[in-house]
Amino acid sequence: MQGPSTKSFRQAFLENLLVSLQLQQEHTSKHDSSSVGAAMSLHERKLAVKSSADVAMAAARGAGARWTRAILAPASSACKVQRCRRIVIRCRGRKRSLTTRSARAGDGGTSSGGEIARRLVRRRTMALREVIPGGRDAAVDEATLLREAMDYVVHLRAQVDVLRQVSEAVQRSGSSILQ
Amino acid sequence: MDMNESSEKGMEGNGSSGVEWQSQFSGGFSTQQHHAHMMDSFAAASGMWAAPSAASQNMSGLSDVNGMSAAARGAGFLAPVPGFLPPPGLGAHFPVDSGFIERAARSSCFVGPGAGGGMMGVGGFGGGGDQHMGSTFGGGSDGYLDHRRKDDKAEPELAGSGGVPSSEAAGGDCSSKGSDSKKRRRPSEVMGGDQVQSSNVAADSANESTHSKDRGEESSPPTATTTGGRSKGKGAKEESEKEDYIHVRARRGQATNSHSLAERLRREKISERMKLLQDLVPGCSKVTGKAVMLDEIINYVQSLQRQVEFLSMKLSTVNPRLDLNLEGLLSKDLLRFPGVSSSSIGFSPEMMHPQLQLSQPGLMQGGAGAMGNPDVFRRIMQAQLGGAKDGSQMPHALNGSFSDHVAAQMAYPSSQDLSIRPPQDAYQM
Numbered sequence: 001m002q003g004p005s006t007k008s009f010r011q012a013f014l015e016n017l018l019v020s021l022q023l024q025q026e027h028t029s030k031h032d033s034s035s036v037g038a039a040m041s042l043h044e045r046k047l048a049v050k051s052s053a054d055v056a057m058a059a060a061r062g063a064g065a066r067w068t069r070a071i072l073a074p075a076s077s078a079c080k081v082q083r084c085r086r087i088v089i090r091c092r093g094r095k096r097s098l099t100t101r102s103a104r105a106g107d108g109g110t111s112s113g114g115e116i117a118r119r120l121v122r123r124r125t126m127a128l129r130e131v132i133p134g135g136r137d138a139a140v141d142e143a144t145l146l147r148e149a150m151d152y153v154v155h156l157r158a159q160v161d162v163l164r165q166v167s168e169a170v171q172r173s174g175s176s177i178l179q
Numbered sequence: 180m181d182m183n184e185s186s187e188k189g190m191e192g193n194g195s196s197g198v199e200w201q202s203q204f205s206g207g208f209s210t211q212q213h214h215a216h217m218m219d220s221f222a223a224a225s226g227m228w229a230a231p232s233a234a235s236q237n238m239s240g241l242s243d244v245n246g247m248s249a250a251a252r253g254a255g256f257l258a259p260v261p262g263f264l265p266p267p268g269l270g271a272h273f274p275v276d277s278g279f280i281e282r283a284a285r286s287s288c289f290v291g292p293g294a295g296g297g298m299m300g301v302g303g304f305g306g307g308g309d310q311h312m313g314s315t316f317g318g319g320s321d322g323y324l325d326h327r328r329k330d331d332k333a334e335p336e337l338a339g340s341g342g343v344p345s346s347e348a349a350g351g352d353c354s355s356k357g358s359d360s361k362k363r364r365r366p367s368e369v370m371g372g373d374q375v376q377s378s379n380v381a382a383d384s385a386n387e388s389t390h391s392k393d394r395g396e397e398s399s400p401p402t403a404t405t406t407g408g409r410s411k412g413k414g415a416k417e418e419s420e421k422e423d424y425i426h427v428r429a430r431r432g433q434a435t436n437s438h439s440l441a442e443r444l445r446r447e448k449i450s451e452r453m454k455l456l457q458d459l460v461p462g463c464s465k466v467t468g469k470a471v472m473l474d475e476i477i478n479y480v481q482s483l484q485r486q487v488e489f490l491s492m493k494l495s496t497v498n499p500r501l502d503l504n505l506e507g508l509l510s511k512d513l514l515r516f517p518g519v520s521s522s523s524i525g526f527s528p529e530m531m532h533p534q535l536q537l538s539q540p541g542l543m544q545g546g547a548g549a550m551g552n553p554d555v556f557r558r559i560m561q562a563q564l565g566g567a568k569d570g571s572q573m574p575h576a577l578n579g580s581f582s583d584h585v586a587a588q589m590a591y592p593s594s595q596d597l598s599i600r601p602p603q604d605a606y607q608m
Contacts, residue, residue: 045495046488053491117470124473131480143445146452149476153459156483163490170497 009060009155013162016056023052057159065151066144070134 058071111119125142129135132149140148434440453472457463460479466472 042492042495045499046492049491049494050488053487117468120470121473124470124477127477128473128480131477131484143448143452146449146456149480150452150456150459153456153476153480153483156480156487160483160486160490163487163494167490167493167497170494174497 009158010162012060013056013159014166016059017053017162017166020052020056053159053163057155061151061155066140066148067132067134067152070137 054071058068061068125145128145128149129140132145132152134140135145135148453469456476457466457472460475463472463475466475
């Protein structure tokens, strides 16, 4: 896949990042109209940068993958209906997984090697679902989940590279200004 | 012959890896001789081989050899085709030879994905004895279909074959399609099959413009319906029909039950994706088995996410007002982009920074650890925090076994972890 390693994706990501950071700053300045000089705390700033980076990554990727929708949907619209639906789906997904897990676990202690392996795989698939954005919905089967994971990993790597370069550049410019 | 030229053109694109593939294929054939499935497997192998080669070309960090060997292993039984040409006798079966060759030679993408396109042409001829030429492209052609559907309206038989894919589609989709080794497409419902095909296209394709459909639904819905209804034994032929079914032929000596076929397809698809993921995650080439592989993937994704966290923390510490100098930053980064491809290269300039040199002794100790990425990430983290916060605990959490990721998350008792979880939850909400 040549998407994330091309210049275009990185440029788009950078632009989105800067734009979203500006938006974040305006957002906070609007809220802190009373205390103009009060900067955001470190934690808030980190959250702002991180969420803007994620949104920028998802936006630069386009609406092609499932995880992008999962990231962009709550960030863009405060649509309550959507959120409720997601919560419901998530609960249903959790319930189903729990029942299947308990049903399998009620074996009575017979744990052959294959069963143990299957259990491990199932547990880790659930864990992967938690990690990949958008993997929590029940409608995602294993094959789709793996594909989403692939896509997400590649774009995450690009995001990390871009962020690192940005931070380096900022550091360098900051230190040069001081000197 | 035009066929020779086009296939050779395609071979040039891939260079040495194509030669290796050829040798592997011929070696593979010498071990087994399944004449009944010669043509089928040839088509399947072409599809599968197209996928790894395209995928390897397009994914950074993948090795062609790896993808080639995977394809060769998967298709161990192949006709020995010197120079990737089908036996000349087969050519007579297809009335649309010249049209296809012309189309193949004409299309620009044919040389782009290199050997994938070359194999495309050969695979079509390799499916001898089948009346539908388009269907013999099996795994390889599925992703190509919707990319070229506009051009192929006049020639429905060629639609399966003439559509040379964008490299992303080939990379993502052919991997899944090729693994379904006996899939066939009906050429008659090429138009109707567009819907199915576009839904089958890879999600990881960066070609957003052409594939705008929902990628969430894989080919599993169509395969479930079709294999349940229409899967035949290994000797049977599919009757020509108008529905867009994906026909699966059972392999020799395996159950032809509809459920087991669907199950096997699903498993093959999943294993194919696992192989691709193996190439993505660094240091997982020797790992076999789903459980360990999944573990590694989870670790890697989590480490990448934490990298993002700490980089954003770094950014927020460096400029307290979140104002980035647009022009200066963009110019500097755009200048650096062509040279930077991997994280290791990007990291070395960082090492020269005076801030990091203070913590060099700490880095040496931290660097004694394990994998590449957690190592880099640990360095970054230590550079930022200077061991002030939870530098000692982070390596522990990283090096510990991630058999249960929930436990790992609990074992990370810093305040940062509490901040990590809610944003992630916010995403799923």
